[in-house]
Amino acid sequence: MKTKIDWKRKLTSRKFWALLAALAVAILTGVVSEATITQITGIITAVGACVAYMGADAKIDAAQTGYHLPELIEEETEENTED
Secondary structure: OOOOOOHHHHHOOHHHHHHHHHHHHHHHOOOOOHHHHHHHHHHHHHHHHHHHHHHHHHHHHHHHOOOOOOOOOOOOOHHHHOO
């Protein structure tokens, strides 16, 4: 069964960006100085916050204009219905 990744939802997820920041810290801990880790974590967090804000703001703007953003609905196929 193939599952499509909803990148739009994933990139606007605060949990996803927190995961990336934690992963960066874990990887960089033994390689670079503490100051560098702090800077990189700050950059990742800032970018994540901007992406999440833009995604949420686009959704709000679309709702205010009466435009409904299309939902990504997975169509049922023979492959998806096999149990």
